[in-house]
Amino acid sequence: MKLFLAPIQAMTAACYRNAFAKHFGGIDAYYAPFIAASDIKKVSHKLLKDILPERNDKSVNLVPQLLGNDGDQFKAYAYAISEMGYQEINWNIGCPFPMVTNKKRGSGILPYPDIINKFLETACSGSTYTISVKMRLGLNDTEDGIRVMNILNQYPLSGVIIHARTGKQMYEGKVDLDAFCTLSTECKHEVTYNGDIFTHNDFLSISSRVPHLKNFMLGRGALSDPFLPSSIKGHDVQxxxxxxxxxxxxxxxxxxxxxxxxxxxxxxxxxxxxxxxxxxxxxxxxxxxxxxxxxxxxxxxxxxxxxxxxxxxxxxxx
Ligand SMILES: Cc1cc2nc3c(=O)[nH]c(=O)nc-3n(C[C@H](O)[C@H](O)[C@H](O)COP(=O)(O)O)c2cc1C
The missing domain is CATH 1.10.167 (Regulator of G-protein Signalling 4; domain 2)
Incomplete structure (x- = not known):
């Protein structure tokens, strides 16, 4: 089983990830908060500061994340990031905030499988990195997710992380485990479950619903109880x-x-x-x-x- 630390903007920066790995551990990969890919002509190295190898301890297995809906922009940033030594780059199509979704970015792109297809056609043509995806069940309803998955299945992704909520839900309401099961069954890639694992019991009850799954991502639960990932792996601290x-x-x-x-x-x-x-x-x-x-x-x-x-x-x- 693998456990991943979810990206939480403004919290899980390099200093936080380094200190978390040193004092708590239990995490197999740390996903960095999103970098918004912008101007293709000039990659902003200022935006890449947090993922600079010299800021991130070698023991921290870091996966940078990009937000955007333009394949060429993504590719330009992905090349710059892969030159820093990273192999996997995560594409954020889950962010629920209207400032992002109104521009068809984050979960705002989920109702548009054609845009996703065009994006991946370009983004996946880069040869120095692999792409994983972090998504939600849909923007307004879970049908979005099924249509998107049919597109994701056509590309050589290194994994798909699914936060079991729609974008419209933001961070409210319950995670929808039935919809997660349906969507993850449709997915040909390695799936990671994400959403509302706050306690060891949450982990046990969610993982018992999806016994075939081997990867789980923890966000707020790990930030409020940083001993949780290790404890899930069977290493309890007094x-x-x-x-x-x-x-x-x-x-x-x-x-x-x-x-x-x-x-x-x-x-x-x-x-x-x-x-x-x-x-x-x-x-x-x-x-x-x-x-x-x-x-x-x-x-x-x-x-x-x-x-x-x-x-x-x-x-x-x-
Ligand atoms: C304040 C805040 C900032 C977040 N920033 C990001 C981000 O930069 N990239 C991303 O993919 N998800 C981001 N998320 C979503 C989390 O990574 C995660 O998917 C979500 O919190 C559900 O998991 P949890 O219930 O374990 O926290 C953020 C969530 C919160 C609450």
Missing amino acids: STDKVKIVHKFHDEIFEYYKNTLSGDKHLCDKMKEFWDFMHIHLDQDGKLMKKIKKCNRTSDYLEIVSKAFHSDAIWKDS
């Missing part, structure tokens, strides 16, 4: 050690952003994003997150956080 490990993980990420962001406000805002996920197993009464949200000065932030990690702090196992 509850009493968990707070100490998360403390070290936090400090590494805090140090990175302290050295790269300017001003207390930016730093505190960045760390609020971190705590949006991380508070779930540490915040016994909801007060911690409230305090962090109010924080705009680094000194206040550090005081609150040092209390959160005090020696009696308890990690609430799920």
